[in-house]
Amino acid sequence: MRNTHTELLNFRNHLETKVDWAPHLNVITGPNGSGKTSLIDAIHYLCMSRSFVSNTDMYVVNQDESYFMIKGHFEGQIRSEFDVSCSYSRGDGKKIFVNDSPLERLSDLIGMVPVVTLTPDDKKLTLEGPTERRSFIDAFISQISPAYLRDLIEYRRVRKQRNSLLQEYRGPVSVLEAYLEPWNVQLVEAGARIVAKRYEVLENLKAYLEKDYAMISGMDLTTNLEYQTFCSPSGDVEAIEKEYYEQLESAQPKEIEREITTIGPHRDEIVFYLDDFELRRYGSQGQHRLFALSLKLAQLHYYSDELDDLPILMLDDVFGDLDPRKTEILLDALQQHKGQIFITSANPVPFEDYVTFDGTNNRLYKVEAGEINEVIR
Numbered sequence: 001m002r003n004t005h006t007e008l009l010n011f012r013n014h015l016e017t018k019v020d021w022a023p024h025l026n027v028i029t030g031p032n033g034s035g036k037t038s039l040i041d042a043i044h045y046l047c048m049s050r051s052f053v054s055n056t057d058m059y060v061v062n063q064d065e066s067y068f069m070i071k072g073h074f075e076g077q078i079r080s081e082f083d084v085s086c087s088y089s090r091g092d093g094k095k096i097f098v099n100d101s102p103l104e105r106l107s108d109l110i111g112m113v114p115v116v117t118l119t120p121d122d123k124k125l126t127l128e129g130p131t132e133r134r135s136f137i138d139a140f141i142s143q144i145s146p147a148y149l150r151d152l153i154e155y156r157r158v159r160k161q162r163n164s165l166l167q168e169y170r171g172p173v174s175v176l177e178a179y180l181e182p183w184n185v186q187l188v189e190a191g192a193r194i195v196a197k198r199y200e201v202l203e204n205l206k207a208y209l210e211k212d213y214a215m216i217s218g219m220d221l222t223t224n225l226e227y228q229t230f231c232s233p234s235g236d237v238e239a240i241e242k243e244y245y246e247q248l249e250s251a252q253p254k255e256i257e258r259e260i261t262t263i264g265p266h267r268d269e270i271v272f273y274l275d276d277f278e279l280r281r282y283g284s285q286g287q288h289r290l291f292a293l294s295l296k297l298a299q300l301h302y303y304s305d306e307l308d309d310l311p312i313l314m315l316d317d318v319f320g321d322l323d324p325r326k327t328e329i330l331l332d333a334l335q336q337h338k339g340q341i342f343i344t345s346a347n348p349v350p351f352e353d354y355v356t357f358d359g360t361n362n363r364l365y366k367v368e369a370g371e372i373n374e375v376i377r
Ligand SMILES: Nc1ncnc2c1ncn2[C@@H]1O[C@H](COP(=O)(O)OP(=O)(O)OP(=O)(O)O)[C@@H](O)[C@H]1O
Pocket: 012, 013, 030, 031, 032, 033, 034, 035, 036, 037, 038, 039, 059, 060, 061, 062, 063, 064, 317, 344, 345, 346
């Protein structure tokens, strides 16, 4: 899948930007704050319906304007050509159109254009709390499995309803238990499918991670990951349902007391290991950085094997953190990826030692104060 053309209107410091992209490598250079990340963030909006930088759409609207609009043209194997646009204003909220037809739900966009992003923030994945890892695995699987995304949305809805009931009901416990029962059934059904799918994908991911860590680090430390959930994880949905039910039943008196759902995949954890030490506890800064980078490369390679269309790859300011040898290894690995790649860099990276910017397959751009121009050699 590739994005051939993007238009940005009132998107951060891009008041009106139009750009044609190369089918393989697009390197975007320019000083700090010139608007490089915003260009690829706009494409990210067209893939995932949200920014990978900001959690709040409102802050993305140019501060002197009241709305933003992004349009993109995509080409791929499965859907040969289509347009996606995304608009946001405080009054109307966010709207996504595919070929000028509005999408009923923003989530319908996920998976249409698979994307993998590498950013310096990725080290949060291994350094910070379990929420980071759950978000990573959820976004990872949602892009390749619409059924998983539906289960996630359903699970969140049911958990919210169940929590409201636990918090608001003030009658006899036996009546509350009867009210909870239908929510328990739905929670267990969606939750068990989520656990089974996370287990399946994480099991498969191990081999990719191992290979990519060895490639990028050049070291022979073995990587591993452990999926920790409330039950013994497996791909057997029925067995998980059974265990889930039993645990929910025994936890329910406590949940009624605490007024919150405590058992389920919303509390899952993924523990990463290098050899047999736990990365989060004992990893050095460099090991965290390389592990997170390997996780994202593993995602890229997993998608490339799994999907008919190659994902779009975005690297935002990643090279600043890498030494010359790692830069070389990463650029070599990127050459192997046949899909479209976007790289932003404020630092002088010797891209030209590795890539020929022919103006067709590979293009070099310079951004200055929200204006982008191709650099012609
Ligand atoms: N809502 C907004 N309205 C106008 N300008 C904004 C808004 N939000 C951010 N900016 C500015 O837009 C510019 C674009 O930021 P962006 O992150 O795209 O730049 P960058 O070239 O990637 O920077 P860096 O190299 O520092 O990462 C910044 O100068 C920022 O201050």
